[in-house]
Amino acid sequence: MDRKIRVLVAKPGLDGHDRGAKVIASALRDAGFEVIYSGLHQTPEQIVEIALQEDVDVIGISILSGAHMTLFPRIMELMQEKGLDDVLLTGGGIIPPEDAEKLEAMGTGKIFGPGSSTQDIIQYIREWAESREQTETK
Amino acid sequence: MTLNPEKLLNDFETGSKRALARLISLIENNGKLADDVRDALYQKSGRAYRIGFTGPPGAGKSTLVNQITKAYRQQGKTVGIIAVDPTSPFTGGALLGDRVRMNDLTLDDGVFIRSMATRGSLGGLSTKAQEVADILDAFGKDIIIYETVGVGQSELDIVEAADTTVVVLVPESGDSVQAMKAGLMEIADIFVMNKADREGADRAIRELSAILHLREARDWQPPIVKCVAVKQEGINDLLTAIDRHYCYLQEHHLLEEKRRERFVQSVHSLVSTRLKNEFWDERARRILEQHIAGLDQRKTSPYRAAQQLIDHFKQSLAKQ
Ligand SMILES: Nc1nc2c(ncn2[C@@H]2O[C@H](COP(=O)(O)OP(=O)(O)OP(=O)(O)O)[C@@H](O)[C@H]2O)c(=O)[nH]1
Ligand SMILES: [Mg+2]
Numbered sequence: 001m002d003r004k005i006r007v008l009v010a011k012p013g014l015d016g017h018d019r020g021a022k023v024i025a026s027a028l029r030d031a032g033f034e035v036i037y038s039g040l041h042q043t044p045e046q047i048v049e050i051a052l053q054e055d056v057d058v059i060g061i062s063i064l065s066g067a068h069m070t071l072f073p074r075i076m077e078l079m080q081e082k083g084l085d086d087v088l089l090t091g092g093g094i095i096p097p098e099d100a101e102k103l104e105a106m107g108t109g110k111i112f113g114p115g116s117s118t119q120d121i122i123q124y125i126r127e128w129a130e131s132r133e134q135t136e137t138k
Numbered sequence: 139m140t141l142n143p144e145k146l147l148n149d150f151e152t153g154s155k156r157a158l159a160r161l162i163s164l165i166e167n168n169g170k171l172a173d174d175v176r177d178a179l180y181q182k183s184g185r186a187y188r189i190g191f192t193g194p195p196g197a198g199k200s201t202l203v204n205q206i207t208k209a210y211r212q213q214g215k216t217v218g219i220i221a222v223d224p225t226s227p228f229t230g231g232a233l234l235g236d237r238v239r240m241n242d243l244t245l246d247d248g249v250f251i252r253s254m255a256t257r258g259s260l261g262g263l264s265t266k267a268q269e270v271a272d273i274l275d276a277f278g279k280d281i282i283i284y285e286t287v288g289v290g291q292s293e294l295d296i297v298e299a300a301d302t303t304v305v306v307l308v309p310e311s312g313d314s315v316q317a318m319k320a321g322l323m324e325i326a327d328i329f330v331m332n333k334a335d336r337e338g339a340d341r342a343i344r345e346l347s348a349i350l351h352l353r354e355a356r357d358w359q360p361p362i363v364k365c366v367a368v369k370q371e372g373i374n375d376l377l378t379a380i381d382r383h384y385c386y387l388q389e390h391h392l393l394e395e396k397r398r399e400r401f402v403q404s405v406h407s408l409v410s411t412r413l414k415n416e417f418w419d420e421r422a423r424r425i426l427e428q429h430i431a432g433l434d435q436r437k438t439s440p441y442r443a444a445q446q447l448i449d450h451f452k453q454s455l456a457k458q
Contacts, residue, residue, distance in 0.1 A: 004167075004230070004257070025233055029229065029231035029232060029233040030229050030231060031229070032229045032231045033231050034225075034231065034232045035234060036237065036253050037233060037235045037238065038237045038238060038241065039237070039241060045245060049244050050244055052156055052159055053155065053159055053250055053252060054159070054252065055160055055163045083156055
């Protein structure tokens with residue numbers, strides 16, 4: 001098998017800048033991932049449907065609007081509904097550490113706060129993929 | 139991951155999009171998919187009409203695909219879209235961004251979109267993309283649309299995979315000489331001059347049609363359709379042109395011929411990959427090593443090495 005890690009980079013909500021998400025998308029591509037970039041203003045329903053059709057391994061969400069405490073749980077709920085139970089949900093933006101902790105406790109992957117570098121995200125996804133491979137071959 | 143192919147096939151048959159998506163991944167990853175699963179899928183395919191969109195970067199292909207898909211949906215037809223973008227030869231990564239222009243199709247249950255990276259498979263894209271198209275076809279899609287950037291080899295692959303090939307140009311790139319160089323002229327069944335809201339569109343169309351008239355007369359003269367994809371202008375003309383090309387293919391029994399060619403091509407490509415896998419067993423690799431070792435004194439040649447390898451292969455077949 002020549003498997004590639006496929007990552008959906010999405011930016012839900014109404015804030016209008018996609019530069020951050022585009023920078024992350026390009027960095028992930030340069031790290032060797034196949035990045036599906038879907039643009040701005042995605043609803044949770046759209047994000048999860050894209051993840052399903054594209055059969056991604058990872059959903060990476062960028063949220064600057066402050067709506068993370070409603071968006072992440074809604075996305076998780078839809079992922080469960082559609083059976084995307086082995087897909088990693090991660091993301092970042094302007095998210096205070098206490099919120100990040102709460103979200104991670106709800107079952108998201110790592111949530112990256114302001115000041116995290118794309119290298120941190122890349123390394124995190126790589127490690128996640130490696131540990132998944134190990135559990136699969138067991 | 140639940141990748142049990144039989145289970146996937148069952149779910150696929152009950153219309154599970156998740157199973158469809160997973161089967162596509164198995165094909166893309168060269169995963170283990172037994173021939174009987176592939177057979178089952180293939181036998182269900184063969185109904186869908188396949189349209190390829192190609193052209194220079196940024197010409198508006200995705201925007202057009204989005205519009206034409208909406209038009210087909212209004213006719214009640216279901217659509218599968220395969221959007222192909224290049225894999226970076228340096229990192230192996232890819233940025234697949236065509237969905238940005240297709241967001242209003244995401245939640246339409248009659249549309250399934252899959253982004254595909256070329257993964258540096260030399261000319262192999264055609265077979266892969268076709269296999270993905272076969273699956274979408276088997277899933278019941280009426281129309282399959284490929285989108286691929288026309289800069290390298292991949293647009294030639296797309297011609298083989300499609301029944302109708304649409305080449306999208308814009309006034310600037312419509313600098314026809316450039317287009318001809320790119321080999322885009324020969325492959326088009328239909329030209330779209332997109333971004334006709336920009337200056338120079340009419341001149342570009344005149345130039346293009348002058349060049350087309352210089353060519354030898356042929357049964358099918360590719361029409362040039364003027365579009366402004368972002369304003370939905372010209373979409374109906376494009377639909378009509380595709381329909382006319384479809385009728386032309388049918389009247390001349392070219393559809394069957396295309397399908398036969400596609401079949402032959404798939405068989406050829408499968409035979410060569412499978413043979414290659416069988417050919418390079420351990421003994422064959424060792425024979426090659428020996429020849430490499432003799433290279434310094436020029437005790438060997440590629441011809442001798444190849445012949446010895448083939449002899450070895452024949453012998454091992456005879457033994458079986
Ligand atoms: N002015 C004008 N702009 C257009 C038209 N059609 C598309 N565009 C714009 O052209 C840009 C590229 O459009 P896409 O549909 O992404 O083009 P593409 O050929 O799919 O691009 P790649 O897949 O990156 O090669 C976008 O900003 C579109 O809004 C048009 O008819 N007129
Ligand atoms: Mg595109």
